Amino acid sequence: MTAMTDDTLPAPRRAIRDEMIAFVIMAALLAAVPLTGIYPFFVMQALCFALLACAFNLLIGYGGLLSFGHAMFLGTAGYITAHALKVWGLAPELGILVGTAGAAGLGVITGVVAIRRQGIYFSMITLALSQLLYFIYLQTPFTHGEDGIQGVPQGHLFGIFNLANPTILYYVILAGFLFGFLLIFRTINSPFGEVLKSIRENEQRAISLGYKTDQYKLLAYILSGTLAGFAGALKVFVAQNASLTDVHWTMSGEIVLMTLVGGLGTVFGPVVGAFVIIAMQQYLAGFGQWVTVIQGVIFVVCVLTFRRGVIGEIAHYFKRSL
């Protein structure tokens, strides 16, 4: 079986230095967005999806597990956060905490089931689990079914920052994104991340070296789900709603597409992919169902000719790690 990611990586030390430089450039560019007059709502939405795609990428790019149900974390955390803010009247920071914790709990429960199979079975199981949750959310009263939870109040973060102000909200979302991104970056380069990569490459050998691979995979799954949930909780403040679209399988497909376009197993690929796909949806919104068709075409083209993705191709060309 050929690995899904490019492994002609340069020496780790130089790789980390390159990635740190790229990170600083990315953070600076994103911090400058409110000064440029770009529609902040678009960038905030893209940042939430970028974090979501990064969390998904942690699992596929470094653990070799393709989850086709990551929308369940996005949707679950979104529903819990929206409910906590609107019905319980919790402060934003507590709302985010509760939503993220909910996603973590979901990660533990579904992870124990899904981690029992590998490869395509894992993909089918995660897809089926997210569909199960979709039907549950369709029927339970607190999600308000087809209507979703609308008009969620944004409130004051830590009692100081008024999140109804777009600029303040933008920097809060950016801070959340960078925090999540750095956490993933740290995980990938930790001993835990190295073991994960070894499991992806050759699970049998990792087992023979004495690693309890199931525990590593489960932990990676929970971490990925928790961070995806964190992205879902942040997204509530941007969209001010939580709806069934966020739990639907088409959303899971979009997460996969973003990561594939940017580059599976690259550090910055999911971010680029998320911006590309969200921008595409924004510009093509008038074309109705053709957006689905175009997404399908991108899938096909990427798989057939462009498997490294945007960042993967750039990194390969310059023989750098990004």
Added chain:
Amino acid sequence: MQALYAQLLVGLINGSFYALLSLGLAVIFGMLNIINFAHGAVYMMGAFCAYFLLNVAGIGYWPALIVAPIAVGIFGMILERTMLQWLSGLDHLYGLLLTFGLALIIQGVFQNYFGSSGLPYAIPDELKGGMNLGFMFLPVYRGWVVVFSLVVCIATWYLIEKTRLGANLRAATENPTLVRAFGINVPRMITLTYGLGVGLAALAGVLSAPINQVRPLMGADLIIVVFAVVVIGGMGSIMGSIITGFTLGVIEGLTKYFYPEASNTVVFVLMVLVLLVKPTGLTGRAA
């Protein structure tokens, strides 16, 4: 009791579709090592093909039962020749991603032209009406779907497990290089296998057209249930796929009667239970 039998019948019909679809998935997976995400889309194409044959060319149900699977099967073979074959040797997951993209394209195109509402397809005259079995009223068409699907499933099982062609097929699944050394054209066999699997899905689509209406997204949600069926049954055995498909359909029908709220989740819940007890699936080998 009438309602219980009626739900059992609905369950058997859904079970027929699960069986036909998971059978096709298993056959395709055996040869191509690909999970065909476009399976729901080709099922929908089968139904639309029957609809077009009737409304554009005036060709009725019976010819459509043969023409539609062949037409969609040929479409599948073209997909295999032009795209899927380039994925051999790559990680299985790329096949899943590619066919997911194909499903989006096919469903999106149909949605553009036909919206999301259903188009009616009449039951053929020969199968109209019903029979009173004493304990329940059986609509003839529904009985026909169950019996015919069962026959097709058994025929496919016979083809693969008992004929020389099937033996070659199974041998090529185990060791393609060796089979090629015997002078058998394995790439052509792979193409035909994909065509067969897709054709079975299209046949299920034609069968369901008079029952479920013809809709662009009719296969989209179904395929996810079929995935769960495949996880429960495992893809190692053809007979296993057939039995699991019918059994889960019946269980779903019973749930509709006893606890309707859980009817669209019961298959997924069963999947979770099976994974906890026997992770390799009921008949499957380890992946």
